[in-house]
Each structure stands twice: as C-alpha cells, then as structure tokens.
Amino acid sequence: xxxxxxxxxxxxxxxxxxxxxxxxxxxxxxxxxxxxxxxxxxxxxxxxxxxxxxxxxxxxxxxxxxxxxxxxxxxxxxxxxxxxxxxxxxxxxxxxxxxxxxxxxxxxxxxxxxxxxxxxxxxxxxxxxxxxxxxxxxxxxxxxxxxxxxxxxxxxxxxxxxxxxxxxxxxxxxxxxxxxxxxxxxx
Amino acid sequence: xxxxxxxxxxxxxxxxxxxxxxxxxxxxxxxxxxxxxxxxxxxxxxxxxxxxxxxxxxxxxxxxxxxxxxxxxxxxxxxxxxxxxxxxxxxxxxxxxxxxxxxxxxxxxxxxxxxxxxxxxxxxxxxxxxxxxxxxxxxxxxxxxxxxxxxxxxxxxxxxxxxxxxxxxxxxxxxxxxxxxxxxxxx
DNA sequence: GAGTTTTTTTGACAAAAGTCAAAATCGAAA
DNA sequence: TTTCGATTTTGACTTTTGTCAAAAAAACTC
Numbered sequence: 001x002x003x004x005x006x007x008x009x010x011x012x013x014x015x016x017x018x019x020x021x022x023x024x025x026x027x028x029x030x031x032x033x034x035x036x037x038x039x040x041x042x043x044x045x046x047x048x049x050x051x052x053x054x055x056x057x058x059x060x061x062x063x064x065x066x067x068x069x070x071x072x073x074x075x076x077x078x079x080x081x082x083x084x085x086x087x088x089x090x091x092x093x094x095x096x097x098x099x100x101x102x103x104x105x106x107x108x109x110x111x112x113x114x115x116x117x118x119x120x121x122x123x124x125x126x127x128x129x130x131x132x133x134x135x136x137x138x139x140x141x142x143x144x145x146x147x148x149x150x151x152x153x154x155x156x157x158x159x160x161x162x163x164x165x166x167x168x169x170x171x172x173x174x175x176x177x178x179x180x181x182x183x184x185x186x187x
Numbered sequence: 188x189x190x191x192x193x194x195x196x197x198x199x200x201x202x203x204x205x206x207x208x209x210x211x212x213x214x215x216x217x218x219x220x221x222x223x224x225x226x227x228x229x230x231x232x233x234x235x236x237x238x239x240x241x242x243x244x245x246x247x248x249x250x251x252x253x254x255x256x257x258x259x260x261x262x263x264x265x266x267x268x269x270x271x272x273x274x275x276x277x278x279x280x281x282x283x284x285x286x287x288x289x290x291x292x293x294x295x296x297x298x299x300x301x302x303x304x305x306x307x308x309x310x311x312x313x314x315x316x317x318x319x320x321x322x323x324x325x326x327x328x329x330x331x332x333x334x335x336x337x338x339x340x341x342x343x344x345x346x347x348x349x350x351x352x353x354x355x356x357x358x359x360x361x362x363x364x365x366x367x368x369x370x371x372x373x374x
Numbered sequence: 375g376a377g378t379t380t381t382t383t384t385g386a387c388a389a390a391a392g393t394c395a396a397a398a399t400c401g402a403a404a
Numbered sequence: 405t406t407t408c409g410a411t412t413t414t415g416a417c418t419t420t421t422g423t424c425a426a427a428a429a430a431a432c433t434c
Contacts, residue, residue, distance in 0.1 A: 059326070059330070061330060066329060066330065068326070068329075080315070080318060080319065080322070081319050081322060084315045084319065085319070113308070117304040117305070117307065117308075118304070120304065120307035120308045120310075120311055121300070121304070121307045123307075123311045124307050124310045124311040124314060127311055127314040127315055127318060128267070128271045128314055130318065131267060131314055131317065131318045131321065132267065132268050132271065132272070134318065134321050134322060134325060135267065135268060135321060137325055138321060138324055138325045138328065139246070139255070141325065141328035141329070141361060142253060142255075142328070142358075142361040143246070143248060143253065145420080146420085146421075165380095165381065165382090166381075166382065166383095167381075167382090171329075174328060174329040175421070175422085176421070176422055176423075177381090177382080177383095178382090178383080178384085178421090178422075178423080178424095179420085179421055179422070180382095181382060181383050181384080182383085182384085182421090184382095184383090185383075185384085332390080333390080333391075334390095352410095352411070352412090353411075353412065353413095354411075354412090362391070362392085363391070363392055363393080364411090364412080364413095365391090365392075365393080365394095365412095365413080365414085366390085366391055366392070367412095368412060368413050368414080369391090369413085369414085371412095371413090372413075372414085
C-alpha cells in the first residue's frame, strides 16, 4: 500500500485524510504471467499501477496483435480511453511476467475525486505526464525512421530486449518483424 | 469572454465565483494571418483557445517544417509540453487565418488552480480529451497506410483542404508532398 | 539430450514511399 | 489581361519496408 501512495505523492503531496481514504479503497493483486487484465471489448473499470513485473497493451487486427505500449514498474495499466469514456476497450492488457498491481475502481476513484478534490490535481498532473510521453511517441512516428525508433527505444529501455519478443517490439514500432530483424542485423 | 466560459463549462460546471475569477484574468486577442503565437525555443507561458480562425503547430527539422496539428475553433493553442514543463518549446504556433484567441497565462492559471480547485477537474478532463485524441493519431500511424490516414483526415475535417496547403497536410500525415499528390490522383 | 515448438533470421520478390527535377496549374498583383 | 511566384502534379529512379516461404537458432518438454 505504502508503495503506491509514495508513487502518487510524487506528483503532489496528499493530505493524511486523503491518504487514508485512498488506502481504504486500494486493491492490491498478484497476477501471473499470461493473465489478461483487460479484455478487448470490455469496459475498463479499474486504474491499476504496476508495482512489480511487466505487461503490455495491444490491439488485435486481422488476427495479428499490435503492441501499443509496454508497462514497467510505476506505469499505469489501463485503457485510458475506455476508463474515461466508459466505452468498450480496443486494448487488451496482458501480463508478461508475474506481477503485483495496485489500483482503484472507477467508482471509487470518482468518490475520491468528489470527496477529496486534491486528487483532481494529481489526476491532472498524471494525465499531463502521460500526454507528454504519448506526444513523444507520436512524433517519433512522424519524424524518425524505423531504425531510429528502434535504437532510441532500446536506449531508453534496454531491459525490453530481455522481456519482450521481437515480434512484440516490431509491432510496437509499427514495422514488420522481418524489418526489425534486418535493422538489428546491420551494425 | 462568454464564449470561452461556455466552452470550458462543457467539461464541468463552474461556480459563479470561479467564473468571475476566470473572467477577470482572461485575455482576448485578435491576431492576423501569419502571426507567430509561439516561437520555437521560447517557453509557452499562455494557454489559449481558438475562438475563431485557424492555426497550426509545427516542428522545424533540417530547414523543412512538419505540421504537428491543426487547430479549429474551440481547440487549444499551446505547446502542452512547454507549458507544463516550462521548458523551451519545440513547437512553433502559426496563425493561418485572421483569428480571435482567448486564454490565460501560466501564472494566472496556476492561481486559479490554487484558489478554485474545481479548475483542476476541468484541467484533468480537458487533458484527458486531448490525450484520447492524440492516442487516436498515434494509432493511425501504427495501423494505417498513408492513403487511409489521408482519407480519414479529410472525412473528419473537410474544411482542411480549403485552409491548409497540401505541403502542410502531407507533413502532418508524415509523408512527402509528392506521395500525397499521388494518393489524391488515384480516385 | 533428443525431439518439439517457438522465435528469429535470411532470401527473393513486390509494394509503398522518398527524392530530385521539370512541367502544369493556380492566384494574386500590376 | 498579363505576369510573377507559389503550389501542385507528374516522371524517372532509388530506398525503404512488406510479404511469403524456408532455414536457422533458441527455448521448452519429456
């Protein structure tokens, strides 16, 4: 429990009452490798943070799946889109390593927002953070070649090579697995 | 003034006091076509909304500029990245049609956030909205061909063809102008 | 450790997109 | 209207990436 409070209060300090209220609704779970946290087509009703482990989100298109993101420790596990709009998620969330997750349900979070407005500040700052990260990713598609995107990704997350398959990484970069293999081959 | 209050309160109702406070710090400006609202390298210290007119944000790379977004009425004009982090903006914001803009400065907005916490809710909801739009754009790069991206863009914003040059649109789609021209040629 | 399954790499070819240069078209100004 | 300048299109060619199939390598199971 403490861990998540700690993570969140890095965005903005939380009052003791807020901390208590959050702690009382927090859910903490151990989930095994292969577990599907959110299924395509279902509504995302929980906002989890990955305390320990590894996961990814992906779309399915014409039978093949395309990675949207990888989650490391401290990252959010949710379909923002579905969680915010309460519409069915396009994303499937798959646990890739035995993990510990902690989070709150949609209803509970909105209770928190209502009763402890300070959480709106945190919510805003976290959303801003993820917005900026996503912006960077969008720009990488617009500006960089596949090879540049790959090398930059590996530089930022060297662990990724141990944790995810090349197929997962290739689809994340928006290229075929063969192209990624060739990028890796040269130099 | 009323217009902007109206727009914003679509995200969440604002108390009369909040409305007054916002109104008292709002800036409203007429800016001519060609005006540069934010220069690359400068810190974005204002959050404007486009009341009327048309604008775009772009990066410059190797002498050529690449459109990041187009802004229609009701859209935000700012470099989120720079505004949130107070680091120099990579984006340049250019007014493409005589426009009316309305907004607040960084300091004033943070005063509002501090004195009227309800604005954090609005800030969060607006950021969420833009996050989801950006997510869609990112996916389009990962999933769709240039041709699909083009047709979808035009379907969503038919006015764009009247307002922006093909060069601007091509760079927004992440392709060369010649490729866009050829996409348009076939059917 | 042999055999099976999955992942990764390689080869051959096709399709998509980029580049450079020139031509055609469009629009505003004289 | 004519002209100048910018935008858009077209042509020829190159580079990048995709696809399908097969081979090689790695990981897993018994």
